[in-house]
Amino acid sequence: MTPNATAHHCGTSIQHHVASVLPPLLIIELLLGLPGNILALSVFGKNLKSLRANVMFLFNLVLSDFLLLVSLPFRIDNFIRGEKWIFGDAWCRANLFMLSVNRSASIAFMTAVAVDRYFKVVHPHHKINHISTKQAAGVACLIWGVVISLRIPLLANNLLSVKDNFSLCRSFNNYEKTPLGMHLHNAVFILEFFVPLILLVFCSVRIACILRSRQMDKDKRGQRAIRTVLVIVGVFVLCFFPSIGTGLTALYFKTLGDKYCKVYNLTSQLFSMSIAFTYLNSALDPVIYCFSSSVFRNYLKKAVNQTGLMKLQMSRRDSMPSGSD
Secondary structure (H helix, E strand, C coil), X not given: CCCCCECCECCCCCCHHHHXXXXXXXXXXXXXXXXXXXXXXXXXXXXXXXXXXXXXXXXHHHHHHHHHXXXXXXXXXXXXXXXXXXXXXXXXXXXXXXXXXXXXXXXHHHHHHHHHHHHHHHCCCCHHHHCCHHHHHHHHHHHHHHHHHHCCHHHHCCCEEEECCEEEECCCCCCCXXXXXXXXXXXXXXXXXXXXXXXXXXXXXXXXXXXXXXXXXXXXXXXXXXXXXXXXXXXXXXXXXXXXHHHHHHHHHHXXXXXXXXXXXXXXXXXXXXXXXXXXXXXXXXXXXXXXXXXXXXHHHHHHHHHCCCCCCCCCCCCCCCCCC
């Protein structure tokens, strides 16, 4: 159903401030994210058959980032035009679908990397630490299947609204009556933040406690293990908390009735601006690769050594407990 302004809800408004602020930020993120992810795709792709589960998940994290990098130029164009969408309903749905899949897949594979590190440190003899590359690829395919199926509502519902002959393409439209599929989309948006956050905090605390109990908290491998998970937690919170915080606030004011429309519209604009943090994950993911994968670190160190400016020691494939690949 196309959202229309009624006496019972706030209607849809054009967010002029958002359209003026976001384009330069998104262009910078696109320019920062593209080189790092192309490099990571090349490094991981060349070594894919010999990689462990940890880096198989990192490789799929790179693939999820490319969904964003392909879709982002269309959102930049949309904001440059003052939020006017010119690419039609079908591509509106596909574009928002790809952006949402990127968010969900990024969260899923970041969490998978942290959980993998948790098992290597806390349960070093567990059979999950010895799964083959093929089995890790199967887990990755399962994650993709779940992520894509949960985002199908974005393809099945009308996301293009028209206001004064002005087409708006948004996934969080102010529907007069929200379709069931969009209720699912909203629920996934909320749960995909809080459930992984709980897992990430749990993994961080358990790894730190185990390393301290084994008196390995000062060991280089132990330090690298906890740093890896902490970096993932940091990137996760920085990139995804602003959108969930502003989004829930906007939904709250929406439920209070039309007398709070001004506050609702303000928080809606803050939510739209927060996507700059969400899309920042593609530019920051290479930082996770550096901490999580010796393959990626060694490639960068080799490149630096070839310049002759300094001599960096190559990382070795760490044994337990850090489980670095």
